[in-house]
Amino acid sequence: xxxxxxxxxxxxxxxxxxxxxxxxxxxxxxxxxxxxxxxxxxxxxxxxxxxxxxxxxxxxxxxxxxxxxxxxxxxxxxxxxxxxxxxxxxxxxxxxxxxxxxxxxxxxxxxxxxxxxxxxxxxxxxxxxxxxxxxxxxxxxxxxxxxxxxxxxxxxxxxxxxxxxxxxxxxxxxxxxxxxxxxxxxxxxxxxxxxxxxxxxxxxxxxxxxxxxxxxxxxxxxxxxxxxxxxxxxxxxxxxxxxxxxxxxxxxxxxxxxxxxxxxxxxxxxxxxxxxxxxxxxxxxxxxxxxxxxxxxxxxxxxxxxxxxxxxxxxxxxxxxxxxxxxxxxxxxxxxxxxxxxxxxxxxxxxxxxxxxxxxxxxxxxxxxxxxxxxxxxxxxxx
Amino acid sequence: xxxxxxxxxxxxxxxxxxxxxxxxxxxxxxxxxxxxxxxxxxxxxxxxxxxxxxxxxxxxxxxxxxxxxxxxxxxxxxxxxxxxxxxxxxxxxxxxxxxxxxxxxxxxxxxxxxxxxxxxxxxxxxxxxxxxxxxxxxxxxxxxxxxxxxxxxxxxxxxxxxxxxxxxxxxxxxxxxxxxxxxxxxxxxxxxxxxxxxxxxxxxxxxxxxxxxxxxxxxxxxxxxxxxxxxxxxxxxxxxxxxxxxxxxxxxxxxxxxxxxxxxxxxxxxxxxxxxxxxxxxxxxxxxxxxxxxxxxxxxxxxxxxxxxxxxxxxxxxxxxxxxxxxxxxxxxxxxxxxxxxxxxxxxxxxxxxxxxxxxxxxxxxxxxxxx
Numbered sequence: 055x056x057x058x059x060x061x062x063x064x065x066x067x068x069x070x071x072x073x074x075x076x077x078x079x080x081x082x083x084x085x086x087x088x089x090x091x092x093x094x095x096x097x098x099x100x101x102x103x104x105x106x107x108x109x110x111x112x113x114x115x116x117x118x119x120x121x122x123x124x125x126x127x128x129x130x131x132x133x134x135x136x137x138x139x140x141x142x143x144x145x146x147x148x149x150x151x152x153x154x155x156x157x158x159x160x161x162x163x164x165x166x167x168x169x170x171x172x173x174x175x176x177x178x179x180x181x182x183x184x185x186x187x188x189x190x191x192x193x194x195x196x197x198x199x200x201x202x203x204x205x206x207x208x209x210x211x212x213x214x215x216x217x218x219x220x221x222x223x224x225x226x227x228x229x230x231x232x233x234x235x236x237x238x239x240x241x242x243x244x245x246x247x248x249x250x251x252x253x254x255x256x257x258x259x260x261x262x263x264x265x266x267x268x269x270x271x272x273x274x275x276x277x278x279x280x281x282x283x284x285x286x287x288x289x290x291x292x293x294x295x296x297x298x299x300x301x302x303x304x305x306x307x308x309x310x311x312x313x314x315x316x317x318x319x320x321x322x323x324x325x326x327x328x329x330x331x332x333x334x335x336x337x338x339x340x341x342x343x344x345x346x347x348x349x350x351x352x353x354x355x356x357x358x359x360x361x362x363x364x365x366x367x368x369x370x371x372x373x374x375x376x377x378x379x380x381x382x383x384x385x386x387x388x389x390x391x392x393x394x395x396x397x398x399x400x401x402x403x404x405x406x407x408x409x410x411x412x413x414x415x416x417x418x419x420x421x422x423x424x425x426x427x428x429x430x431x432x433x434x435x436x437x
Numbered sequence: 438x439x440x441x442x443x444x445x446x447x448x449x450x451x452x453x454x455x456x457x458x459x460x461x462x463x464x465x466x467x468x469x470x471x472x473x474x475x476x477x478x479x480x481x482x483x484x485x486x487x488x489x490x491x492x493x494x495x496x497x498x499x500x501x502x503x504x505x506x507x508x509x510x511x512x513x514x515x516x517x518x519x520x521x522x523x524x525x526x527x528x529x530x531x532x533x534x535x536x537x538x539x540x541x542x543x544x545x546x547x548x549x550x551x552x553x554x555x556x557x558x559x560x561x562x563x564x565x566x567x568x569x570x571x572x573x574x575x576x577x578x579x580x581x582x583x584x585x586x587x588x589x590x591x592x593x594x595x596x597x598x599x600x601x602x603x604x605x606x607x608x609x610x611x612x613x614x615x616x617x618x619x620x621x622x623x624x625x626x627x628x629x630x631x632x633x634x635x636x637x638x639x640x641x642x643x644x645x646x647x648x649x650x651x652x653x654x655x656x657x658x659x660x661x662x663x664x665x666x667x668x669x670x671x672x673x674x675x676x677x678x679x680x681x682x683x684x685x686x687x688x689x690x691x692x693x694x695x696x697x698x699x700x701x702x703x704x705x706x707x708x709x710x711x712x713x714x715x716x717x718x719x720x721x722x723x724x725x726x727x728x729x730x731x732x733x734x735x736x737x738x739x740x741x742x743x744x745x746x747x748x749x750x751x752x753x754x755x756x757x758x759x760x761x762x763x764x765x766x767x768x769x770x771x772x773x774x775x776x777x778x779x780x781x782x783x784x785x786x787x788x789x790x791x792x793x794x795x796x797x798x799x800x801x802x803x804x805x806x807x808x809x
Contacts, residue, residue: 089718090734128509129715314720322717323735333713337703338470338733338746340696348725351718354471354734357696367718 056136058171060193060250062106063164064097065157066181067114072302075425076402080119083181085306086385086403088313088322089351089366091331092123093300094181098130098139099329104189106177108137110167112160114153117143123332130330142167156271162260173253178273180247184309185297186320186327187248192291196250199227201289203255203281206248208293218244219274221290229288232278243290245274246297255286296320307400307421310366310383314349334369334386344375353386360390374409380416385426402426411435441574442518442554442636443482443490445475448538448654449563450600453682456802457782462494464562465501466686467765467783469693469702470733470746473504474680475562476711477702482558483511484707485570489518489552493541498524510712521548537653542643549640557639559632559655565678565689566629569706573671577633582669584638584659586612587631589677594618594625597688598679602628602656604670612668615660629673632659638666676701687780687800690746690763694729716749724755740770748783757787761797779803 070082336355716735
């Protein structure tokens with residue numbers, strides 16, 4: 055196999071258990087976002103747009119939808135003769151086999167895959183995050199600083215530092231200290247879970263980490279602290295764009311709502327950095343004679359006869375007459391009948407909401423969630 | 438496997454739709470917000486299971502080639518068969534003079550000979566419909582016809598289907614006369630220019646036309662063989678539009694705002710495929726007011742849109758009004774401007790406060806990339 059300068063490994067096996075009903079049958083990276091996409095589209099498009107042509111996707115939890123969605127990678131231009139996208143589920147070998155025990159173990163079990171391309175650098179990414187980033191600039195930084203490992207960091211509000219892995223850096227950007235979810239933090243630079251490693255160094259640490267029975271085989275908890283302790287050159291690469299980990303129903307809803315803001319920093323309309331996706335085969339959406347749509351995003355194939363405010367509609371949604379959909383995320387192929395009010399909610403794939411239902415509560419702080427393939431009979435009130 | 442190959446014959450008249458076909462063939466004219474005309478013919482064939490499809494072009498085919506690519510969008514990037522594009526061959530001997538589609542078929546005889554399938558479906562690109570070829574093939578086999586011509590019994594021939602061929606059939610469905618619709622009668626059987634026949638017969642017709650110089654056009658040949666061969670009509674019952682003029686283009690587009698028609702056209706016997714553009718969903722801003730309109734992905738709307746079709750990536754700025762119009766990809770309608778009864782080709786910019794106003798029976802056509 056021809057040598058590659060760099061390849062990417064995307065961790066996509068997470069369950070995303072806090073997304074409850076939405077991740078019952080699919081892994082978190084396959085969750086719908088933004089009126090068209092699945093979360094993993096962002097990282098795959100970033101790879102493609104950054105010029106990475108070899109990508110391993112590590113799957114474990116409920117991989118069926120993810121596997122068929124990614125396929126051979128053509129939507130992201132990753133169907134290549136050499137490289138391209140490879141799905142890497144756990145497997146058995148002559149000594150038996152095991153599940154991926156942690157993020158580091160997942161890469162460890164696929165050392166052979168990486169070695170086949172003999173890369174100088176390996177980019178380790180998470181399939182759960184929504185952001186646009188040019189990894190080639192991060193690689194330039196990695197080379198300029200002669201780093202052996204580079205971690206992308208983003209400034210987070212000081213009061214939220216206790217939720218993240220926090221980096222304390224020197225003036226040159228070199229990481230001096232790493233604290234996982236610290237109570238009192240000296241810095242507000244949080245790790246984004248985006249790493250570039252020199253492959254020879256990473257491989258050595260993965261093997262060592264695997265030999266340590268005490269380790270939980272995790273990048274944040276084990277690999278990075280071990281590298282730091284033994285004086286490896288670790289640098290923080292500052293990123294100041296939009297970045298969101300949609301771990302919960304609230305943050306998923308919020309990230310969708312962010313797209314509707316005037317000053318939203320995640321520009322999906324940039325022709326130079328398109329987010330690729332499997333496109334629905336549907337005609338343009340239709341706004342009927344009684345439709346009233348404002349401050350919203352609407353996907354193809356929708357048919358709208360009611361009022362839509364501040365909402366995100368995925369392809370193939372139907373909204374009947376005299377219905378109001380406000381502050382809501384409506385996933386693909388949902389049917390909403392007539393005379394329905396939906397507020398502050400997420401409606402899962404292909405659910406049917408019959409006439410006269412009342413869903414969600416505008417005064418409440420929380421988000422009402424309707425799961426996938428639900429059928430709500432006429433007149434249901436669900437808050 | 439279906440023993441049929443498909444031929445999309447782009448030998449179509451463009452003289453009444455010049456405004457949109459100056460730089461592209463009729464087959465590549467954008468339609469319905471995100472499609473090109475040819476998507477309907479291609480998808481109908483693909484949905485019937487035809488896997489060997491060739492497109493016989495005339496000229497100006499750059500935008501068509503760009504649209505078709507390898508045929509992936511129609512699942513036609515196959516190892517065996519797939520999509521073939523047959524451009525006319527200009528050589529020293531014919532001095533670049535186009536002598537009709539028969540000549541084009543003759544030039545690509547090798548392809549026609551080598552194709553494994555024993556039967557052929559020939560279709561134009563300008564008959565917009567969602568059609569199930571299986572029904573027609575079934576009837577073709579039952580009647581034992583040499584050629585089956587698909588037609589539609591229409592009741593609005595004085596206005597629509599101008600200059601289309603019309604068929605007259607006997608009680609068994611055998612075609613007795615072929616005419617041209619000059620709009621004299623309301624009711625007529627519009628030939629959809631779709632032919633089903635054995636490949637060997639098709640080749641015979643082409644070869645004998647070439648050797649005798651008897652006919653330059655395939656349509657002409659069918660007319661001349663009318664009484665020598667068993668030619669039957671198959672009546673198509675669904676929605677049909679023939680786009681052969683700017684007026685019919687505009688009228689058909691406006692008919693798509695009727696959801697019953699749209700639903701049939703885009704879903705009935707199979708989906709209509711097209712090249713994907715990876716545009717984000719359309720964004721409605723706070724002053725948006727859109728009614729009775731079809732809107733493709735990637736638009737940003739902050740103005741008023743009524744009875745119109747917006748293609749991908751159209752921008753409607755605050756205070757702009759678009760009514761009864763077709764706005765193609767990448768157009769920008771700026772603040773306080775008005776567009777009424779118009780067709781705007783791709784990438785037109787209507788600057789602040791400007792007006793484009795046409796007539797319902799004669800829409801204003803604005804050329805690609807124009808700045809108003």
